[in-house]
Amino acid sequence: MTTTTQHASAKQPPLHIRALRRTFRGLPPKLHDIAYEPGLVVPAADGSALLTDHYFPLAEGDFPTLLVRSPYGRGFPWAPMYGVLFAEQGFHVVLQSCRGTGGSGGTFDLWRHEAADGRATVDWLRRQPWFTGALGTIGASYLGYVQWALAADPPPELRAMVIQVGLHDLHGYFHPGGAFALERTLATSMGMVHQHRGMPRFLQAALRLQRHFRTITRTLPLGTAYVSGLGGRVPFLEEAMAHPEPEDTHWHGADLGSVAENLRVPTSLITGWHDVALDQTLQQYDRLRRAGCDRSLLVGPWTHNSAMQQGWPEVFAESLGWLRAHLCDDPSGLRTTKARVHVAGRQAWQDLPDWPPATTAHHWYLDGDGTLLPRMPENAPAPVSFRYDPADPTPSVGGPLLSGKAGYQDNTALEARDDVLTFTTAPLTEPVHLLGPVGVELRVTTDTGHTDVFARLCDVDDRGRSTNVCDGLRRLRPGPTAATTGAAPAAVTVPMSSAAYSFPAGHRIRLQVSGGAHPRFARNTGTGEPPATATRLLPAEVSLHHPSRLVLPVAGEEFTDANGADGANPER
Incomplete structure (x- = not known):
């Protein structure tokens, strides 16, 4: 039984944490008053002290436990978002600083200690009188990575994971x-x-x-x-x-993607269309799907940061419903479909049986005059070229950034640059609905062999405003992926992430192709020198040859049924 008398060192959460909790809007009412025990010492396998705060309901009864492990400290924002909010809903929350951070002993070393330290923490939990054996994990970004580390050899008590805007591959x-x-x-x-x-x-x-x-x-x-x-x-x-x-x-051991291939722990994945972890999250979901693991996917109109800010009411509701279903045997908060995505263009949420849904690949061919054609041109157009100069690098505008103006942004000024090629359809006579991975298949030559190809899909409205939808970059090096000028063009595929997007009738679909997006990506110096030590800059001439084409996953008419519900506007 959990009572206040069993926690002699318990106290109220600090005043500033309680004040921050009151700033959250759109959340369910709290069920319990809470207390916490700060600065508990959890011994790692090598004896390092892992400092831990324990939040819990002030009520009698058995409550499941959530483990949150963070290299970013145990205060803001994790204390109010995880410690306070989930304890109020009836969970013990164990919030721990990773080794070498937040007062914990040892030295922080990306990925190399997370699995062992997570297992040591579960060993400590087993010795706590309030631990019932029902364990879940939750956390965002690197706090998601440590969950995959624990799931590599999951303890039998681990019954659910909630990975919010999380990654599994540090090299990637x-x-x-x-x-x-x-x-x-x-x-x-x-x-x-x-x-x-x-x-x-x-x-x-x-x-x-x-x-x-x-x-x-x-x-x-x-x-x-x-x-x-x-x-x-x-x-x-x-x-x-x-x-x-x-x-x-x-990088040995840094990619935990294979963990999902054999996982049996029910896992909820949450991301945004402009999250820096979007691609990795969708890879995780695909592996869980192939493994037959119980899973859930939520993709909102968010960036990495805004998912945990403006998107927090939806993210919290999704997380709480998943944890209650698998730790408290209360499925009332679960939806009936595995995937829920926000569809920009319609500003609506769409429930889907799985991700990605069945779609038809539509090909749009790049013509030499800057148009996108729905069929291959009868006569092969001449190559089109741009010059990328790393001394004046093509700037990044919007998209999945951690700072600055991320998300949906006006690309009109960017597209006016000489080093950005654009290819645009005629005004659409009917809506085009995208659901799934977008890509471009190019045939490329370059005079140096060292270049980047950045491709971006945009929506051009009836006023001429061009808004980014999704994008991707691929670095080319001399060899089969980077044919030099005069040689046969190299076939280069650039994955452009995934999208759920409706292009309205009257809008136009646009493809951008350029040599980079700086400073989102470090500029390609053109010399092949390593990024850490490169000191010289060499411009590159890049040519696109026929046939090159944009590949879009187009959903059928059933996509426009009443399944979509009104949702938040995308960030513009």
């Missing part, structure tokens, strides 16, 4: 498409180095990075340029830059 996070993800890597590193030290130091660090950001992104070599913005050297960041290849032994 640092080097998506083969390019170094500069903007999000700097933001992530700043958070990991400073957030666990308290909010004042975190805010100071964020302001310092903001002041130095432009200088960092324009200075070579990157391996030393970042130091001024982060207040010192960051070993895991330098190691990530120094090891760009996924096969490098440095």
Whole structure:
């Protein structure tokens, strides 16, 4: 039985945490008053002290336990969002600082200790009188990664996981498409180095990075340029830059994607269409689906950050319903379908039996005059080219960013640049509904062999405003994927993430092709030098040859049934 007398060290959560809790809107009413025990010491297998806070309901009865492990400290935002809110709904919440952070002993080392430290924490839970043996995990971003680490050898008590905007592959996070993800890597590193030290130091660090950001992104070599913005050297960041290849032994054990292939723990996945973890989340879902694992997917009109801010009412409801169903035998909060996605263009939520649903691949061919044609041109158009100059890199506008203006943005000014090619359909005579992965199949030559190809799908409205839908980048190197000028073009496929999007009649579909999106991705210097040590800049001429085509997953008329419900407007 859980009573206040069993927790002699219990106290009310700090005043500022209680004040922050009152700022949340659109949440269910609390069921219990709560208390917490701060600074409990959980021994890791090697003896390191893992500092842990325990939140719990002030009520008699047996309550399941949620484990939250974080390298970002145990205060804001995790204390109010997880510790307080879920304890009020009838859960013990164990909120722990990963080793080397938030006062925990040992040295923080990306991914290498998470599985062992998670198992040690479950061993500690088994010795607590209030632990019933019903365990769930929850958390966002890297807090999702540690869940996959625990699930690699899941303890028998683990009955449910909720992974919010979470990742499983750290190499893929640092080097998506083969390019170094500069903007999000700097933001992530700043958070990991400073957030666990308290909010004042975190805010100071964020302001310092903001002041130095432009200088960092324009200075070579990157391996030393970042130091001024982060207040010192960051070993895991330098190691990530120094090891760009996924096969490098440095990354051994960093990709936990295979965990989902044999998992039997019911898992809820939550992401947004402009989340930096979208692609990895959908990969996780696909593997769970193939494994026959009980699963759920929610994709909202969110970025990585806004999912846990503006999207929190939907995210909290989804998470709470999943945890109650699998830890409390209360399925009343579950929907009847496995997937629920927000459809931009319609501004509606759509329930789907699974993801991705059945669609038909529609091909739109790139013509030499900048049009997209619904069928292959009868006469092969001449190649079209652009010059990418890393000294004046093509900027990033919107999309999955951690800082700045993320999400849906006006791309009109970007498309006016000489280094951005656009291909546009005629005005649509009827709506086109996308549901699933988008891609482009190009035939490419380049004069240097070293270049990036950035492709983006946009919606052009009747006023000419071009809004990004989804995109992707692929780094090319000399060899089969990067034919040089004069040789036969190389076939290059650029995955452009997935989308749930309705293009209204009268709008136009547009494809952008360019040589980068800076500083979202570190610019391709054109020399083939490693990103950490490159010091020279070499422009590249990139040509697109026939046949090149955009591939869209188009849903049938059944998509427009009454299944969709009004939802939040996308962030524009």
